[in-house]
Amino acid sequence: MDTELARTFLTVVTAGNFISAADRLHVSQSTVSTRIHTLEDQLGCTLFVRNKAGTTLTSAGRQFQRHAATLVRTIEQARHDIGIPEGFSGTLIIGGRIGLWEEFLVQWLQLMKEARPEISIRAESGLEPELMQGLVEGRMDIGVMYTPQSRPGLQVEQLFxxxxxxxxxxxxxxxxxxxxxxxxxxxxxxxxxxxxxxxxxxxxxxxxxxxxxxxxxxxxxxxxxxxxxxxxxxxxxxxxxxxxxxxxxxxxPAYVVYPLECDRDLFGRAIEIMHRIANSKAKLVVGKRAAKPAARKGR
Known part of the structure; x- marks a missing residue:
């Protein structure tokens, strides 16, 4: 199967309709429609229900999404594995809003490098549509954002x-x-x-x-x-x-999003560090609030 068809399918899933998917892929709407029809012909089933509100996945479409994501992720993983820098055993690609990189993810980055020095990390910034698209396609391992979309195969957890x-x-x-x-x-x-x-x-x-x-x-x-x-x-x-x-x-709320099927050891460590930073900052805020009445009482 042409991976371009799988990418187009995943883009429609993320965008919610053919028009937005065409804009993201920089092709015409007719091109997107043709690719989806070709894919449906190859699979022998209907993947989307089309209506004025956009598109929704059929039962077959939901099942194929997992396979499409795996297909694209396998290709991307092969590229990443081939391109692993010398001296490292693996790579981790994380994307986040620029505002979330300020202070929060920068702190996470240093702690993650200390915890797993054998892992090469690639840091990217973007807005929610790009981050979700990267996660759905498997081009990105972890995304940190404000307004994630619920998608099959992805875990969403609130950070702070x-x-x-x-x-x-x-x-x-x-x-x-x-x-x-x-x-x-x-x-x-x-x-x-x-x-x-x-x-x-x-x-x-x-x-x-x-x-x-x-x-x-x-x-x-x-x-x-x-x-x-x-x-x-x-x-x-x-x-x-x-x-x-x-x-x-x-x-x-700020959330972290990552695939359900992942390296539990590596991803688990990365997510745990994020929650630890978020919890420490929350406790610091609570501590400052609790200290204010005590200070007034001593006056």
Whole structure:
């Protein structure tokens, strides 16, 4: 079987419809349709139910997904094995949102290298669609993201709760979007809650799909925006940014996604380190909260 057909099938599964799959593959919708029809002819069954809402897998499609992922993963694994750097016994490919690489995954990277020095690690950044596509196709081993999609063959585990807070270069900024506000696309859930909290918001002058980009713009040019508290805390301490009092805060869970069928020893160690870092940070926050009443009591 042509692996291109299997890749196209997996792309449709991830994208949810033929049009989005064509955009991701940089081909026409008719090309995607032709590939899927060819694949269905070869297998002798229907893989997708097509309707106005998009596509859903048939029973046969769900069964084939596992085989398609295995097929693509085998090819990718062969490429990885051939390309293993000298002196290492294996490779681990991890992808994550840029914001999650800041502090969290960078810390994980060092601890993982210390725990498994014989493993070569390849670190990548991307948005959720690219990360999920890499996981479904087997080109990526582990993905860390905010809004994962539930897909057969993949395990999703929550790591921690990210807190998004409104910060500004204006010390007396108002608790709502003002001129110079940068809207960061943190995903559909944030979009819905943002609209509910600010129903009269007409739209930003700048939208960024990467938090780091939006934050750098605010720091360099002034303005405001919602960013993870753990990332902007250093800027709050140096007074480059101010936390806007009275503004709503948003919680956004961070997840780790990995294949159910994997090297339990290697993947288990990698995931365990992530949970350990997440738990240590959560305990630190709780400890600081508990210390505040005690400090006031002693005054």
């Amino acid at each position: 709760e990210e807190k998004l807070i409104l910060v500004s270069t204006d010390p007396i900024g108002k608790p709502e979007p003002q001129p110079g506000y940068v809207y960061v696309d943190w995903g559909p859930e944030f979009y819905a809650r943002h609209n509910a909290c600010f129903p009269n918001f007409g739209g930003p002058s700048l939208t960024a799909n990467v938090g780091w980009l939006g934050l750098q713009h605010v720091l360099e040019n002034g303005g405001s925006g919602y960013f993870p508290k753990r990332i902007v805390t250093p800027h709050l301490k140096t007074k480059r940014l101010t936390l806007i009092a009275g503004a709503p805060e948003f919680s956004m």
